[in-house]
Amino acid sequence: MKRKIIAYNFVLTEALEQLDDRFEVEYFDGINPKTDSAFLDALKQAEGIVGLALPVDKELLEHAPLLKIVSNNSTGFNNLSLDEMTKRGVMGTNTPGVLEDTTADAIFGILLAAARRIAELDHFVKAGHWTGHLTTEQYAIDVHHKTLGIIGMGRIGSTIAKRGHLGFDMKILYHNRSRNIEAEEKYDATYCDLDTLLKKSDFVCLMPPLTPETENLIGEREFKLMKNSCVFVNGSRGKTVDESALIEALRNKEIYGAALDVYRIEPINENHPLLQFPNVVTTPHIGSSTFETELKMANLAVENLLAGLTGKRPKNLVNPEAFKGE
CATH class of the missing domain: 3.40.50.720 (NAD(P)-binding Rossmann-like Domain)
Structure with missing residues (x-):
């Protein structure tokens, strides 16, 4: 049985294809993550989350006992409650230096x-x-x-x-x-x-x-x-x-x-x-919205995710205290 990953909000398909052979990827967009039953059910088995602007707080983390890493597909990470994540050993990453x-x-x-x-x-x-x-x-x-x-x-x-x-x-x-x-x-x-x-x-x-x-x-x-x-x-x-x-x-x-x-x-x-x-x-928040840059960001987000799920230190780890490897 493949390990589960949640893709949330916006990640280019071209980047997500890297995960198909090794993981079960469940994609969610346009939902309320606090009330959507399918999303909350997926959280129970999810070991990784990759996406944009998902509020990761104490309430969400309590629904995700297996979660190891949340890979933001953005430079910012103010959506991540890093203290709560670190307490649970959940890594958080972002995608700087691209956009x-x-x-x-x-x-x-x-x-x-x-x-x-x-x-x-x-x-x-x-x-x-x-x-x-x-x-x-x-x-x-x-x-x-x-x-x-x-x-x-x-x-x-x-x-x-x-x-x-x-x-x-x-x-x-x-x-x-x-x-x-x-x-x-x-x-x-x-x-x-x-x-x-x-x-x-x-x-x-x-x-x-x-x-x-x-x-x-x-x-x-x-x-x-x-x-x-x-x-x-x-x-x-x-x-x-x-x-x-x-x-x-x-x-x-x-x-x-x-x-x-x-x-x-x-x-x-x-x-x-x-x-x-x-x-x-x-303008409608177009800052990084070119295909070339969005693909670079998505590929880096997936790279961070894969590192965290295979015991390696992600390149762009924002809460290093949560990393338990060498």
Whole structure:
């Protein structure tokens, strides 16, 4: 009898095929993992889970007595209750070092789209409103030689800084838990406190991981510190921003516009106020969503899973205390 693995939410079939000969793979998508009876039944026999954004907490772990590893198909792992997993000897892994360039492309892309009003003016043309020379009402703002403030100068933040500095001659300010000397040397990035960054930046790009410290990091006070000409960009997690405060900042014209790839609730409701602003670019969490990158991530997630199930230390183990091997 084959050992059971649960694939949850989203893992490319091309990667899962590596498991077919040795494991029974049961796939779940679009379910409530707390109430779905088939999922809860599968947990009883599952030794491994691979997938995206499954909340792994004490309640789930109590349903999974044989579980050895949860392999996240993402860089983030805030969905994993690592303390509870470690108590039970359940390993957790993620997929770093794969999506930086792809995500940076997407985030810098929506920054450009917001600054140059690309989505808004695309609609303007398609709606038949382009009947002559543009007026100043359709003018946008430059990106080159402006100041880009990056909050969260990790791998993705550094890759965004690279595009801004080397591609658009932008001055880079950054705020981070610790200094990023490599970014300072390569991209002439200047470390500063959060308030200074907010006051001086023409573009504020939010890229920290979601933690208790970063939840609602940007709210009413922070938006009021930004320039009226500032474009706010969020490519981190929706909960790092107080969306009500963002809506008020846009209504009061405290900022020029926003570019958002993440939201507090995803998918965002079609009647959400943020979707009513023409100066807000909204994309459906597309950061790593190219076939090439998603396949690399899925293959790495499966590689981590297989290592954990065969007694080896997974390459991207995030709670090393749970590993019982050599």
